[in-house]
Amino acid sequence: MNDLEGEAEQRPAPTVAAYPLGPGLASVAPVEIPKRRLHPLTPLLESFRLLMVVVLASSWQMYIQENGRIALVIVILAGGFGAVSGLLSWLFTGYRVVGGELQIAEGVLIRKSRTLPLERLQGIEVAQPLRARLFGLAQLRIEVAGASETEAPLSYLRIGEARELREELLAIAGRGARAEAGEAEDDEAAEPGPPIAHVPTKRLIIGSALEALPANVLVFGIIFAVMVGGNAALQASGVETEVWIAAAPILFGLASSLIQTISSILRDWNFTLSRADGRLRVERGLTEKSSNIVPLQRVTAVSMDLPVMWRPKRWRRVQVSTASLAQQSAEAMLRGNGLLPVGTVDEAVRVAETALPGIAWSEVESVLTRPPRRARWRTPLSWRVRGAGLGGAFFAVRSGLLKTTTVAVPYARIQQVQVKQGPLQRLQRLATVRARTVGSLEQNAVAVHRDEAEAVALAAELRARADAAAAAEEPRLS
Amino acid sequence: MSRSAIPVWDRWPTELDWRPMAAELRTVRLLGMTVRLLILAVVMLVPLVLWLGPVGVAIAFGVAAALAALRTWVIVRAVRAWGFAEREKDLLVKHGLMFRELSIVPYGRIQLVDLKAGPIERAFGLTTVQIRTAALGAVTEIPGLDPDVAQGLRDRLAARAAEVREGL
Structure with missing residues (x-):
């Protein structure tokens, strides 16, 4: 070798x-x-986690049985098998x-x-x-x-x-x-330009913690209440049981959400967004340093999120989706294509406007109109938040109560348009319009429960403007 | 007719000639449903007899038959609700009866046009045209076309897609 x-x-x-x-x-x-x-070390790294599991399991075995022989055999077998299969896979x-x-x-x-x-x-x-x-x-x-x-x-x-x-x-x-x-000189050496945004560690941590808080408290509270209630009921009926054993999965769930929060903090650690020649460059990460590049011409949608707990702080998150299909995978969605994990309003607006040149974010906010009042009972809490509208160069939609998301899709990036109407909507003369684009943010570009006539006009207008925008674009993306 | 009874896609776009699906599509859909029901019945027969007894089984099958009849009625009407129209710059596909849907696919954004046919469809000489754009999961289907019509549609779509490439 x-x-x-x-x-x-x-x-x-x-x-x-x-x-x-x-x-x-x-x-x-x-x-x-x-x-x-x-690289020849590839198999070793690929099976890193498996290796750790084997080692842990066998040492546990050794510990409880005080008999090293079985554990040793397991380790040797696993190691031998791993080595041979790793070698073969590396060779091929x-x-x-x-x-x-x-x-x-x-x-x-x-x-x-x-x-x-x-x-x-x-x-x-x-x-x-x-x-x-x-x-x-x-x-x-x-x-x-x-x-x-x-x-x-x-x-x-x-x-x-x-x-x-x-x-x-x-x-x-x-x-x-x-x-x-x-x-290319590369990731550390050449400084591409002055940073557009940088996320201080303190804000990142507070932001992530605040965002994860309501869901956790809610879930924990409900399950806690159910358990206390269940325990009381069981004791009242004279059954001798401990419902507290059921707490294990809850703790597990809490722990996993905690881990998620921490890993997102680690991922976005020292987040810096800078500009380099018609592209945006994102650098971030503590345990896994990554730097990737977002070509501005390929941005298909920009969204600004406001989780409910961030309201007092007036923080925002900015995300983009780009015309690269790899971003639509589950992994990429988890990894996120954030341009700003947590920033002040000014920063967020600046970043969003950089990502969508020629579009003023204030215009995005101003073109939004609510669905008709008769649709209110369908989504009583978020009705006030919902909105959709046509801007000079974009289609804007806002939705979500716990996390209010405003998404702007440039007309030139709209792939196809769909109008949907369910039976209840038909009775109410409502319809839903959906603009489909490349990238994961398209799931937000849905104007729900618009007036039927408005929805139809909206769809027609979207199609006409998409054609005009695509025709005016030079050079075209393919 | 009250305003609420006018479906969206009849009001807009108005002056279009919606091309219907081939009449055999109804037969195909009905046969498909029958085959699925038969398979379900065969699989469920023994457990049901053990669990419910003969009378219960008769009732269960009766209910299933009633539901199937209802479904037949829906299928017959839903097939009539399918339609597609070619406009100058885009293709319109409408379908659904309860849950109506209208898809507008611009020719310039079409990435792939596929023809496919399932076994029952093939037996009746029908083909489904599938149109994909770059938006993931956005597959627009036009089922139940005569192979010639489908071929023609595919060729026209491909030609127009090549003419006006708008891409991503």
């Missing part, structure tokens, strides 16, 4: 050096990268670039080959999970338009190698080679 690693070590200088960086690159014939393997995994496509081959028994057309490349992120950082490794997350699922990351590579590969792939894709090269 050693000579294989040596081979990777001695591979020729990055192909990108042989090509001029700059315009005209796209016309150069597709570069080929010969087949390469991932590789990537190469042929004819403008990145091909990733994997799988021992079932050979799998993924092909990513680089011309449709949307973005590459170099990420360093904690376990990879320990060994100076990184993974490459590649986003391609039209991919039906998030492509599994290319992991793991040495950090330098990962950055080189990113540049090579970007160069082959012929996309933004200059901009990418300019900042």
Whole structure:
């Protein structure tokens, strides 16, 4: 195996050096990268968690049985099996670039080959999970338009190698080679521009805690009440039981929500948003430092969230969705595509307006109109909050009581329009209009319970404006 | 007719010739329902006999038959409610009786046009056209078309999509 690693070590200088960086690159014939393997430590890192579980389980076994032999056998068996299967999978995994496509081959028994057309490349992120950082490794997350699922990351590579590969792939894709090269120096060195927003740690922690609070208190309170009530009832009927055993799952739930809050804090730690050449650059993370780039022309929707507990503080969150399908995966939604996890109103408006050039956020707020009064009983609490409206260049919708979300979709990004009407709505002459775009924020672009005639007019207007905006756009996205 | 009785899609867009689905779609849908019901009946027969006894089973099957009859009526009417219309710049698809839905798909945003046919559909010589845009999960279906009509529609859609590419 050693000579294989040596081979990777001695591979020729990055192909990108042989090509001029700059315009005209796209016309150069597709570069080929010969087949390469991932870093030999990959299997170890891939099975990191499993390994930890095995070790923990066996030491527990050792502890309660005071008999090390079984545990030792388990560890050795698991280790041996892991080593062999890891070695095999490493041997059979590789990537190469042929004819403008990145091909990733994997799988021992079932050979799998993924092909990513680089011309449709949307973005590459170099990420360093904690376990990879320990060994100076990184993974490459590649986003391609039209991919039906998030492509599994290319992991793991040495950090330098990962950055080189990113540049090579970007160069082959012929996309933004200059901009990418300019900042490629890279994540730590070159400062792309003055930060647009930075989130102080104190505000991040308070914000996350406040946001998670109401749901937790509510759930905990309800279950607590049920348990106390149940206990009292059982004791009244003379049954000798302890309902408190049922507290375990609740504590578990609370703990997991706590972990979620903490991990979101760790993820957004030291959040800095800056501008670099028509893109926004997000840097964040404590245990897993990540820096990714949001191309401004690909923004399909911007939303501003106001969780109910943030009202006194007047804080806001800003999120965008971009035209990269990878963002629609569950993982990406959890990871979030935030441009500002928690910021003041001024900051949030500034960030939102940066993300949607040419749109004033005050206009977004002002075009919103409520659904008709007769729809009020359908959503009594949030009726007051709900709104939808057409702006000069965008469709705006606001909804949600516990977390008020205002989303603005530029007309040019609207894919298709739907009008829906249920039986109750028909009786009330109401209808729901939905503007569909690429990206996870589209689920918020739904104008619920509008007047029937208004809904129809809204849909017609959305379609007409979307066409006009798309026609006026230069160059078009594809 | 009171104002509330006029469905949205008849008022707007008004001057359109909605193309209906092929008449066989009704048969296909009804057959599909029958097959599903039969499978359910076979699976449930033994447990039901053990649990309810013969009389209970007769009642259960009676209820199921009544529901099936109701469903038949809904299917017959719902198939009539399907329709699509091609406009200059976009395709309109309407469907649903209780829950009405109108989808407007601009040609320029179409990413994929698929033809597909299930076994029962195939037996009756029908095809479903599926249209996808870049918005994930936004699949617009036009079921129950004659293969020629479906082919023609697919080709027209693909050609227009290539003409006016608006993409993402």
